[in-house]
Amino acid sequence: MNAKLTHTIRCIAALVVMAAFALPSMAAQAQISATLEPSNVAVGEPAQLTVTVTGDSSDEPALPHVDGLDFAPMGQSSELESINGAVTASSSHSYVVTANRTGNFTIPPLKIGQGSSVQTTQSFVLQVTGSASAAAPNANVPSAPALPSPNVAGADDDQTVSNNGQQAFLRLVTPRHKLHVGELVPVQIKAYFLDGMQASINGLPSLSSDAFTLNSLDDKPAQTQEDIDGQSYTVLTWTTALSAVKAGDYSLSLELPVQLTVRENARRHRSSDDPFDDNSFFDDFFGNTVQKQVTLRSQAQAQSVLPLPLANRPDDFSGALGQFTIAAEASPNHVNAGDPITLRLTVTGQGNFDRVSSGLPNNSADWKSYKPVARFAPADSVGLEGTKTFEQAVVPVQAGHLNIPALSFSYFDPETARYVTRTTAPIAIDVAPVANQSAAISAPPSIAQANGADQPEFSPNRVEPGSFTPTLRPLFLQSWFVGANVLALATLAAIHFFVRRRALRDRDPQAIRARLAERAIHDQLVAMDSAMQHAQTSAFFASARRALQQRLGERWNLPPETITLTEINARLNGVADGIRPVFQMADQVAYSHENLPSDDLAGWKRIVTEELRELETI
């Protein structure tokens, strides 16, 4: 019990210590740093600006606007590093910086965050000269790696596994050794590990030269098997694209940090004369294994990076290299003035699509245009081939047969080493006038200004607040509405039920007979009262007999006129004895024409009433 408690306390303490180390690093304030390489370039030649944000921030630094400089994003990479439980996240944003004229340009500090948590970099000065040769005097000399080296921890850095050993090595497969600045070339990075070797990758392959950049690499490379010189290797393959950022002849190689598990017994000295000294079995069985942090390096390759020619460079060239085709369409083609039209420019092909920009029109006398939206659909895993679509909303401001002007797009074709400009045909649009065009497109200034609207096309404010509703949820989703409807339906159903029930009852033959009998009895009782008032004894008793016949006929389901004294004697055995005297008296006064006093008739009336009530129960 005590051992368990001690173990639990130790675990909790360990977790607390780990959290104490880990949490401050996770919550650390973001920090930003940046590098600019090289700081001396020629006009049109790119420099690489790399901004690294470390810490708990997902912000992308806002790019400054520097007159004469163009910033184009190249890519972004993220890294999570855990050292002794301290987790550090960092992301690097790379940009290509090109200048369109000579001079010294100051790039102001880049910043992230807001308010008191703003972090800034230092400012940079980019010196731009007139020619490429002046800007890169040492272009023929491979430059030393300026980008930070991969993190290779440990004291065994010098134990690089050589390719000659054939145990583990790295290869960079490129289609050619000559490319242009900015050109995107598909490459394969292959890491070979001899079968049976225990290895784990501690990072992604990185370039040893800052003259090139790689597209983002997948964390999960393709894994295959290859036989080389009779030995089987496990091969990890990354397929990506390589791009050069500056001109010159360079040596290109890759590095990959890995962790290998090797055996210490191989170092033991052995005597070759002793046949029993070849105890590899015991070495394998008893040998100690140790883990080594090593860095695989690929063989250096010579790469020649050609600058983009300045001659015949189109004005609208934005840095796109490759082979592209373009198409433009607009829909709808028949609109009213003020109605929007979607203008779509599609660029399809192969190349560096991140530098493909739209040549969509700006505002003009005929058209009001808005900021385009770009969408890229890659056709391969690298993003080298695909289709980039620009969509822009344009609004005709006047009626008539208008033309959306021809759209153009310029790129550099590395195959032919020439600039190419593709142009679409103008698109005809029929624009009809609208009755309220003045109100919709160009509202009178008085109305617009009265409502504080700056844009003439802006519909003005309402002056009446209208009717309010407590929620925007539709009524059919509100409980009170559903409840009210259900209640109303239930009420109607209840009414329907009772009405139907009464109708069924009204159609029941027995109920109908009872109702008719009751009505007839009531009539006879009224006649008895009348006869009593007029001292008509025979009429009184005739009515009394008919009233009783009605009751008995209804109860026995017989026609009332067929009820005789004989029938009564047969059916009423000792029940309702007061009926027989009434029938007998009726026969008697019918033949004798005897007249009884009113008091006697009133007594007979009570007898008849009581008998009628008693007969309801038989």
Next chain:
Amino acid sequence: MKLETIIVASLVLLGASALAPAADVQTPFYQANAAFAQKDYGRAQRDYLAIIAQQGYSAPVLFNLANAYYQDGKLGLAILNYQRAQLLYPRDADIAFNLHMARAKAGLADRPIAWFDHAARFFSLNTLSWLGGAAVLFIAGGFVALQFTERKRPAWRIGMAAATCVLLASTLAVVLQLPELNQAIVTVKNSPVYISPVTVGQPLYTLAEGQNVAVRNAYGDFILVEASDGHRGWVKSADVSALIPARHDVTIASK
């Protein structure tokens, strides 16, 4: 009732109605409009939101609020409130036009609407609710009435058939508009979309301000959204606002 009493009552009513416009000047709606006219769009937004918090939603208030956001450059919130106003006044030309302008300014094309969807939006969801509810009650009441009436039965049957048509049409229109109930609008510029509800890792793509998305799921501070092109991903819930808020959604004022 004596003639004098009628005359005095009429004069009192006339006097009250004549004083009414003077009282309107003090209403919050008038004051919000005044702030708008003075180009104090921030105060106008706060005033309109206060009206919504106190009195509820109305199409004119939502429309003016959207106009204030539009003028303030907050296109996502402008589009959100134009669309909310459209829920109440679906055929209002001004709302449609300003919504179109806001979407165009945000670089968004108008959402394609099929003819049957267009027809379904002829009435608001509330009007369709009333029509459907009334049709159901009329049909149910017709069954009851048929028990009582003998000579007018053909008229009742025609009325019940018409009510059945109204019920079917309104139900169909509601069904067509049901996807709107899950809509949300991006209210920030370039909202990153992640493959999982964590911020570690590269965003898949970004959603533009004012873009409509369908809400499919929620997890913590993230919601799973589906764009009109079918792409799905997780975005921070603070980056979007539901078209139909659960309650008075005045928290967006702080964005």
